Amino acid sequence: MNNIDLMQKTIVYIEDHLFEPFKYEIIGTYLNENPMHINQTFTMITGMNIEEYIYHRKMTEAAKKLLNGNYRLVDIANQFGFSTAHEFSTAFSNHHQISPIQVRTNPEQLRMVERLYIQLSVTTKPPMPYKMQTMDSFRIVGIQEIVSFNELGNHFLVPDIVYELKEKEEIKSLLSFSSDKKIYVVVQPNPNDIEIFIGVKSERTFDYESKQIFNGDYAKFEARGKLDYVFNEIWQSVEKQVDFNIHYERNSQYIYIFPDDMDFDNSFNKVELWIPTL
Numbered sequence: 001m002n003n004i005d006l007m008q009k010t011i012v013y014i015e016d017h018l019f020e021p022f023k024y025e026i027i028g029t030y031l032n033e034n035p036m037h038i039n040q041t042f043t044m045i046t047g048m049n050i051e052e053y054i055y056h057r058k059m060t061e062a063a064k065k066l067l068n069g070n071y072r073l074v075d076i077a078n079q080f081g082f083s084t085a086h087e088f089s090t091a092f093s094n095h096h097q098i099s100p101i102q103v104r105t106n107p108e109q110l111r112m113v114e115r116l117y118i119q120l121s122v123t124t125k126p127p128m129p130y131k132m133q134t135m136d137s138f139r140i141v142g143i144q145e146i147v148s149f150n151e152l153g154n155h156f157l158v159p160d161i162v163y164e165l166k167e168k169e170e171i172k173s174l175l176s177f178s179s180d181k182k183i184y185v186v187v188q189p190n191p192n193d194i195e196i197f198i199g200v201k202s203e204r205t206f207d208y209e210s211k212q213i214f215n216g217d218y219a220k221f222e223a224r225g226k227l228d229y230v231f232n233e234i235w236q237s238v239e240k241q242v243d244f245n246i247h248y249e250r251n252s253q254y255i256y257i258f259p260d261d262m263d264f265d266n267s268f269n270k271v272e273l274w275i276p277t278l
Helices: 003-016 024-031 035-046 050-068 073-079 085-096 149-153 157-167 170-175 227-240
Strands: 130-135 138-147 182-189 194-201 209-213 216-225 254-259 269-276
Touching: 003 024, 003 035, 003 050, 024 035, 024 149, 035 050, 035 149, 035 227, 050 073, 050 085, 050 149, 073 085, 138 157, 138 170, 138 182, 157 170, 157 182, 157 194, 157 227, 170 182, 170 194, 182 209, 194 209, 216 227, 227 269
Parallel strands: none
Antiparallel strands: 130 216, 138 194, 138 209, 182 194, 182 254, 216 269, 254 269
16 A cells, blocks of 8 residues: 555544544554554644544544534543543643633634545655665664554654663664674564564674664665754655655665764764665
């Protein structure tokens, strides 16, 4: 499914089920796509993840009810999935910066987010450059993290995991027996979760796990920036522009490569992303 179809079907599903509890697994089954890809495409194109969009839409529709009808707060709270009128009122006030009882007197202050629609547009900004390269199979050793789809709402999921391991000096330990002084982060979407493997090239395993990197054709991207943001900058270009030129392989391995001197406070970290192509 291309990104335009995926975005359109995602929006239609969300709007049709806006007042129901949201689960990534359910939308993944409905669209026959891995939830990681659904949320990533949506986030990179719209600038907000699916959970944020749903929340904004609910607060918008709640404001419309308060503007145009005589509804009790408790009834609106129940419809929008809040346990009590007080819980709803707090959430509403945090979002709109005015309370429900101020809506009719201060409608201009409402932060309304209407339903999204897809349209094609052009830009003079070129897509992020990339090179097509063939990668031979190799093995890395390191640490495996299994992440549930519930954590997809975190915009900084991968860098957060890397940062935590760096703080625990696990990265330093891995680099001590690395053969090329690089850190490899492999993201693998699975049917029920996401596997994130952080490792190094090495013939020594010690107490670490190992993972095989697939051979094949990859699109290689390079970018510099703060590690909290450079991940998203690359994927934003892929989802918005590059995907029109190349078709990357879904549900495969996505490989990030960092130098040994990566620094989360440095704006010039060099990051490579290798995306398998069809």
